[in-house]
Every structure is written in structure tokens, then in C-alpha cells.
Amino acid sequence: MSASVRKRWRRTQVRVLSAILPPTSFVPGIDHERCSDFLARYRREVPFLMQLALNLSVLVFLFSPPLTGAGLRPALALSPVRLERHCAGLARHRIYHLRQATLMLKTVAGLVWGADPAVRDSLGLAPYAEDPRDRRRS
Amino acid sequence: MTRGEHLSFRTGADFELELDYVVVGSGPGGSAAASLLSRAGRTVALCEAGAWRDTPHMPASVFGALRDLFSDFGQLMARGRSMIPIVQASCVGGTGVINSAICVRTPESVLEGWGTDHGLGDFLTPAAVERAQTEIEAELDVAAMGDGQLGRHDRLLLEALAMTDREAHPTSRNARDCRGSGACLQGCPTGAKRSANLTWVPEVLTAGGCVLSCAPVARVVFEGERAVGVRGRFQNPDRTYRGPRGAAFRVRARRGVLVAGSATGSAPLLARSGVRLPALGKGFRAHPGSGVIGIYPERVDPLIGTTQGASSIHHSDDLGIKLESLTLPLDLLPGRLSGAGATLARSLAESSHMAMWVAAVNAEAQGSVRCARLPTFRGGPYGKNIVSYQPTKKDVARLRAGCATLARLHFEAGATRVLPGIHGVPVELDRDRVHLIEEAPLDNRAWTWILSHLFGTCALGDDPARSVVGPDLHVHGRRALHVVDASCLPTTLGVNPQHTIQAVARLTAERLANCEAA
């Protein structure tokens, strides 16, 4: 995948995760910049099957609006109201694998969102310390 | 190399060492056996697939924990009609590093059943197990959690249970000095949790043994029927590492090999090593669980307090479930809540008013574990294993009854709404609609399960058709090959397993040491 295609794909991933976990007046949603950095780390560090699962879930999200009655266009081209209907419909769809795809997106969105200092602050939680990423070597 | 050395990932020349025993896997089972053998004066090599992380190395975020502590990034799933995540660690100390530290003694009824149905009455007598567990409790600082350590979500559960005349108790945990950071899943940032990476594994080193970390064992090596060692290759735990591959190692065991790679890891290792027994990899069992979240008018602050401070065995006999409180890190909460988009965000905004309580089912379902034929991409030992398992209708019915009970308890404790997280049931329920949980589908795809208490696949027993390890503690048909982890437990327990695993491992090691002495 070329760098520009990869960049575009990452932007799409970020927008999908933001749709899954949007901001409310009480807590922030997904921070796009943090999310993009996180996805770069995710790509580098997680096993291939988990990357595949995320990418497939994003594709499912993008192209399944006809199955949720939200419209015929790809999810990110829907109006905000229809996009919301699509999110809700996918999360409670009768097809198990569609629900599983949403679960995958919610899980990844949660990893970004729950570690965001702004989110934690809004909920009265201390920010996470940096992961030391070290081990006993001898 | 010298005795008392820790060998971590290395490249370069292959090497070989020889000691009395090799133990594969350093979770509660492997570490309990290794420390006992060391105390008996035997030299022990402890081979662990994961890295050794001390308290300052513990990750803070869940992503860090998945990467640094979990087995293969937590991607192992039980496959059946539904996909159920299996949570296990791969690090020195095993799953004991990420668990909630609850220690429960083995119920006598379980030992009785193992005596009559599996021929283990002479080995696992109630007196022997009690003695072992008393010693372990003293060594690992096991204590009931005090009021100051409990979180509000724990206290609410205890109050609701008391109000409804149900049995209730603060949990006993190997974390006497727990500071209630609620971060057990990320290892313990304070060192209060006395998992084996901080206790029994260093003891093996001090006694002159060797610890090999980042050292997945590929095969047990045999001479004839006798296990004489293991071999493998160091693996760098950093997935971004692109340097030369790890050195191959071979550890010769003069006296025996003890396998403790967990309920999903031991059977595939034995199978890869050429052990062929009808019961190998079969009889995989679990306590699958799920939770109900209550929303309270006042703040609950669920991330403050011990990870799991309250528990009840009130429904162990009639419903086959155990009830517990649980702290779920914020990073994992979206995956647990129903809905997506604005519905999900609205629920999350109330997270500081939530208490999560879980029901763990003493399930009757049985599954299996086997090696995958396809290699995984830089996967750990579990990534190459396939678990097939599916809760039965009866198990789902038990969970359903458990979740309905939890929902009612939430309302007793003052919750205004509950979030059951069941497909086909509304996202939120008020008190008048709890009956909808009782009417929820019995299809296990409707439920959000998780598997963390695992059993079997190398069961102990006297019948070679149904077991893998005989009452003489050798794998059937082999010499000097033993299994000392959750995989050797022939049934579920109905209570948290680590204490039983430790006791069985320790009694096995004691028997081995005594037999040789005799």
C-alpha cells in the first residue's frame, strides 16, 4: 500500500471510530490526532489477524448502510442523522457477524478514548502514566 | 551460564543446560511447583514464553497490557456458535499477573467428586489440600479485603446481598496491602498483588535455579518413554523487533519435566511433542461469565477500590453461579456497553455513576483445544492453538438467571437503571422491566461472554480413556512427564481457580521430591 493510500485509509478509520464514539456535551469523543497516532501504533504492534479484523470491520461499517436501512450510500457519506441510525442499527443487527464487527470497532475506539487524558479528566480520572514498555533483561 | 541466572531474549549461538527439573510455564501452577522443588534442594529451570516484568515495568493503559502482558494480544477466542474471548497472560507469573488476586479454598464437594469419579482420593485428600492452601496463604499475603480497600461498587453489592438475606463476603486476595487502584488487569502498579513474578519465581533464582523468559518451549524431548528435557527458541516480545532471530535453547532435565502452560497451552505442547492419548486436549471447561451494569444517582467511581472486592456464593448450588463485583478499565467499557454512536456516548458519559457486577457460571459445557495447522504471524504460543467451546442452553439459562438476579440487586442497592448488554433486550431497563432479562434468548450469540477461569485438557484421573495424567502423577504411558496447571483439573470448581491450581501443583511437586528422597 502506498503512503498516500495508507494515509487516506487511516483518515477513514479515524472517521469511522469517531462515528462509533462521538462526543457528547459531557465527555469528548475520539480525538482525531490521537486516534491517528494510535492507529499507526496499532498497525506496527498488533498481530496480523487483529489488523485484518479492524480493517474488515471498517469496511463492513462503510458499506453496510443498506442493511441497516440507513440509505444506499457509504456510511461516511450519510447525513449525521442517518449515520447515527446506521451506528445504532449495526450494533443491534440480527446478523451476528455484523454485531461482531461493531464490537471490534467499539473495542478499538475504547482503547483510544479511554486512554485520552482529556476524556479521563472530564470523568474525574487521573491520566495514565506512560507505558514503560520495559522488562527484566538479566 | 551460571546457576541462579535469568536468561532473557538473546540471539547468537544455541545453548544447552542441564538441571534436575524443567518447568514449562510460570503461572500459578508452574511457579508453585518450581518453588517447592527448589526448596526441596532440586535445581529447576523455569521456561516462560513471555517476558519478565517487575512492578515498575507494568503498563498503565489497556493497550499496553494487551501488548506487554497478554497472551498474543488477547486475540484468542473460543470458537463455537459464538466467538468468546479467552483472557490469558503470557509473562513471568502467567495469568496471575493480570488476575484479580482472589483466593478461594477448594470446595470439599469438589475434592470428594475427584476422589470418587477420578480416583484422586489418595492424592488430593481434604487435609493435604488444606495444609497446602494454608501455607500458600501465609506466603502470598492472602487477606480478606478491609473496608478501606473496597470500592463503592463493592460495598453496594455487599449491601444489596445483605438486604436480600444472601450470603456476601469481601474477597480474600493475595494482596493484603492492596491500595485499591483497580488496575489488576494491567498488572499491579503498586506491587501489592503477590503474583509469582514477585514471589515464587525470584525464589527459584535465589535457590540456584534458572529462569528463561521470552522462551517458548516448542517441544518436550523424550528418550524412549522418558521425558528428558525441552527445546525451543527465544522470541523477542517486541513485535516491532526486526533483528536476528532468537537463539535456540535446549534444557536437559535429569529428573523430570513439569508442564504448566495453562488449560489452552499444555495440551497442544504435549501433542506437538508426540504424546497421543484419547483425552489429550479434550474436556476443556470454564466458568464463562457476563455482567450487568447498574446506574446510580450518585457517583460510584468504579475505578476506585480493589478490582473485585465483593463476592457471593449464595447461588452456587441452586443456580450454579458465583456473583462478584468487577472494575472494568475505562478503555474496555465501550466494548462492554450496548449500542454505538450517540447511544454509546450517552452511556459512557455516565461511567462514574456505574457499578458492574458479574455472574460466573459453573458451566457444564465441554470443549477442546488443539494445535492449529496454519502458523500465526509472529504469534505467541496460544496464537497457534484453537479452542472449540460453546456454552450449552443450560449454561445460558444459568447466566440469564444470574443476570436477572444481579439486575434486581442493583435496584435494591439504589440503581435507577441497569444496562444488561444482551442482544434482543433494550439497552437500558428500569425496575419494572427486569423480567425482560428472564425472557432473553437462550442463544449464546445474544450474550457478551468472557472466559477467564479455564480447566481441563490434560486431566488427572485413573482412567486413561478419560484422563492424561495418572494418579501416579506421570502422563499415561510416559515417565518423568507431569502436568501442574489448570489443565490437570478434571472438572470446574465453581470458585476462583488459582488457589486450587497452586495447591495441586505444590502437592505434585512435594510428591515428586518425596518419592526421590525415599
Ligand SMILES: Cc1cc2nc3c(=O)[nH]c(=O)nc-3n(C[C@H](O)[C@H](O)[C@H](O)COP(=O)(O)OP(=O)(O)OC[C@H]3O[C@@H](n4cnc5c(N)ncnc54)[C@H](O)[C@@H]3O)c2cc1C
Ligand atoms: C482477568 C482475569 C482475572 C482472574 N481473576 C482470578 C482471581 O481473582 N482468582 C483466581 O483464582 N483466578 C483468577 N483468574 C484465573 C487464574 O488467573 C487462572 O486460572 C490461573 O492463572 C491459571 O494458572 P495456570 O498456571 O494454569 O496458567 P497461566 O496462569 O495462564 O500460566 C501459563 C503460563 O505458561 C506460559 N506458557 C504457555 N505455553 C508455554 C510454552 N510452550 N513455553 C513456555 N511457556 C509457556 C504462558 O506464557 C503463561 O505465562 C483470573 C483470570 C483472568 C484472565
Ligand code: SF4
Ligand atoms: S487493585 Fe490495584 S493495588 Fe490492589 S492488587 Fe489490584 S492493581 Fe494492585
